[in-house]
Amino acid sequence: MIGDRRNLLLVAIGIVALVVAISLLVASSPRPTEGGFIFRTKQSNYIIGDTVEFYFTNARSDQVTLGNPAPWSIWRQTVDQWVLVYFPLAPQILWPVRPGETLNWTWIAENRTEQPTRIPVEAGEYRIHLFVGIDAEGIGMDLLAYFTLRERAP
Amino acid sequence: MSARINPGALNELLAATEVGHVDISLEFRPRLDVGMNAVEIDRLWGEGYSGAGVKLGMVDTGVTGHPNLQLAGYSYWGNDPTTSDQCDHGTYVAGIIRSNHAIYRGAAYGSSIYSAKAANTDCIADTPAVNAALVWLDSKGAKIVSNTLGSNVDSNGNDGIEKYFDWWVVTRSVFLAVAAGNTPVGGSHYVDIPGGAYNIVTVGNVDDKNTVSRTNDWIYSTSAWGVANSTRAKPDVVAPGTLIKSTNNQLGFSDVRPDGLRITGTSFAVPHVVGLAGLLRHLDSGADYLELKGRVLTGDYFLRDTWSSVWAWSYIDGYWARQSSYAASGSVGHQQWWETNVYLHAGYYNTFTLVWNREMSAYNQVRGFSDLDLVLQCPGGVSDSSTSAVNNVEKVSMTRPTGTTCKLRVYGFLPSGITSQSFRIVGLSI
Numbered sequence: 046m047i048g049d050r051r052n053l054l055l056v057a058i059g060i061v062a063l064v065v066a067i068s069l070l071v072a073s074s075p076r077p078t079e080g081g082f083i084f085r086t087k088q089s090n091y092i093i094g095d096t097v098e099f100y101f102t103n104a105r106s107d108q109v110t111l112g113n114p115a116p117w118s119i120w121r122q123t124v125d126q127w128v129l130v131y132f133p134l135a136p137q138i139l140w141p142v143r144p145g146e147t148l149n150w151t152w153i154a155e156n157r158t159e160q161p162t163r164i165p166v167e168a169g170e171y172r173i174h175l176f177v178g179i180d181a182e183g184i185g186m187d188l189l190a191y192f193t194l195r196e197r198a199p
Numbered sequence: 200m201s202a203r204i205n206p207g208a209l210n211e212l213l214a215a216t217e218v219g220h221v222d223i224s225l226e227f228r229p230r231l232d233v234g235m236n237a238v239e240i241d242r243l244w245g246e247g248y249s250g251a252g253v254k255l256g257m258v259d260t261g262v263t264g265h266p267n268l269q270l271a272g273y274s275y276w277g278n279d280p281t282t283s284d285q286c287d288h289g290t291y292v293a294g295i296i297r298s299n300h301a302i303y304r305g306a307a308y309g310s311s312i313y314s315a316k317a318a319n320t321d322c323i324a325d326t327p328a329v330n331a332a333l334v335w336l337d338s339k340g341a342k343i344v345s346n347t348l349g350s351n352v353d354s355n356g357n358d359g360i361e362k363y364f365d366w367w368v369v370t371r372s373v374f375l376a377v378a379a380g381n382t383p384v385g386g387s388h389y390v391d392i393p394g395g396a397y398n399i400v401t402v403g404n405v406d407d408k409n410t411v412s413r414t415n416d417w418i419y420s421t422s423a424w425g426v427a428n429s430t431r432a433k434p435d436v437v438a439p440g441t442l443i444k445s446t447n448n449q450l451g452f453s454d455v456r457p458d459g460l461r462i463t464g465t466s467f468a469v470p471h472v473v474g475l476a477g478l479l480r481h482l483d484s485g486a487d488y489l490e491l492k493g494r495v496l497t498g499d500y501f502l503r504d505t506w507s508s509v510w511a512w513s514y515i516d517g518y519w520a521r522q523s524s525y526a527a528s529g530s531v532g533h534q535q536w537w538e539t540n541v542y543l544h545a546g547y548y549n550t551f552t553l554v555w556n557r558e559m560s561a562y563n564q565v566r567g568f569s570d571l572d573l574v575l576q577c578p579g580g581v582s583d584s585s586t587s588a589v590n591n592v593e594k595v596s597m598t599r600p601t602g603t604t605c606k607l608r609v610y611g612f613l614p615s616g617i618t619s620q621s622f623r624i625v626g627l628s629i
Contacts, residue, residue: 111351114322133323134393137379139463179384183385
């Protein structure tokens with residue numbers, strides 16, 4: 046009798062632990078943003094010189110299209126506007142993204158001397174733009190992922 | 200009887216009382232073959248022009264060895280220390296330019312092609328790699344170059360790489376064709392950096408619907424057009440770029456990659472234009488980059504003298520570009536006229552295209568942009584003029600019932616710092 050109660054207690058504890066674990070997992074997993082996409086950086090803070098990692102997941106049930114395999118751009122917030130800092134050059138081929146597919150990209154947060162027309166990489170607030178065409182609905186969506194760039198500690 | 204005629208002549212034919220019935224025959228052929236025939240590059244082949252002796256260059260993702268592709272040279276400038284195409288892109292582009300296959304033939308199949316791989320291992324390139332690739336191609340003597348690498352950022356024509364491109368074209372006398380960019384559904388339609396540069400030839404993507412006939416062709420829905428914060432006319436030309444069958448990394452030919460991706464985008468329109476320029480250089484080795492630009496813009500299938508967001512200045516046509524035999528060069532000062540006499544044959548359609556450069560004082564510094572106007576004045580007060588203040592292209596056209604000597608005039612409105620603006624005029628009379 047005592048053994049049965051102990052077993053029941055262990056089963057109950059196990060169920061509670063499982064429920065808690067699943068809840069924690071769900072809470073910590075990225076949820077699709079508006080439109081059924083996930084677009085975010087892997088960290089919210091980076092140091093100048095770091096490699097900023099970010100990714101795009103098509104969490105919708107239909108295929109969507111990008112203008113090329115890397116149609117993103119990095120912008121820095123100044124006093125009154127967001128200013129272009131960097132964009133990659135990619136083959137200009139239309140790039141479908143299937144349901145559930147994830148694309149990963151990186152940007153090294155450092156100055157590029159070859160682009161004097163753009164503002165320098167400094168500590169501050171940044172955002173990454175990504176435009177996605179939702180073919181099934183005939184509309185597009187500009188996705189934004191934010192991060193903060195800090196100076197390296199002396 | 201059967202004939203190949205342009206849409207204007209078709210309307211005339213349909214209206215003729217002697218004609219009882221017209222059947223429009225749509226020829227279906229393999230797609231690369233379709234693209235070349237649709238833009239009448241095959242007619243230049245028929246005259247013996249293959250691009251032989253002409254050096255062409257491509258800035259891309261590299262080229263994988265293929266039995267129908269012979270490269271004159273190759274190098275890499277990204278972080279991937281190989282020259283092969285890891286991105287399933289550059290090999291397709293190379294085939295559209297240079298494939299020597301009997302059916303899937305590239306536009307300039309007899310040319311010498313140099314592949315400058317600028318892409319990194321992730322298929323993305325940085326500006327320094329692209330610029331270095333251009334320097335290397337120039338060192339090889341490749342003066343007709345394709346660049347299919349671009350961004351998804353709206354262009355206003357003044358980004359650093361666009362200034363660099365403009366400077367490069369002027370200082371190295373390079374015909375540089377660049378992809379306009381692809382706009383997914385719902386997006387801003389503006390051309391993407393670097394497609395807004397002034398001195399390049401920006402190329403949009405037409406869907407030829409896999410038919411040689413152009414009556415059903417249309418600009419592909421995602422092909423970018425227009426320039427941000429401006430009324431500038433971009434792209435300059437459009438060419439087939441939808442489901443193009445070309446050399447692939449599996450040593451064959453396909454219009455769809457193994458992963459299902461369709462070979463569609465402005466990337467694949469660019470090599471048609473580069474190949475055509477190569478054929479025109481073969482035809483006339485003295486034609487410099489600006490004349491080639493003028494001929495490609497003049498050789499519009501529809502023979503229009505206006506820019507449109509669908510057909511740009513020209514839906515490229517090999518035959519009309521080949522017929523654009525009139526070429527004049529000159530220069531004009533501030534608030535001055537340049538003029539010359541031109542004879543317009545009775546009943547002929549005449550069109551003239553004026554092209555010039557945005558002048559650069561350094562790779563990152565614009566010296567100034569001259570506003571030139573083009574006027575065709577004939578006796579009796581008959582004239583046509585093109586007077587945009589923002590474009591570096593103007594086009595006029597005219598048909599006279601009797602043979603007439605007219606004046607072709609260019610008026611200059613130059614910014615401070617530019618005392619004389621050189622230009623080129625290309626003409627077509629048919």
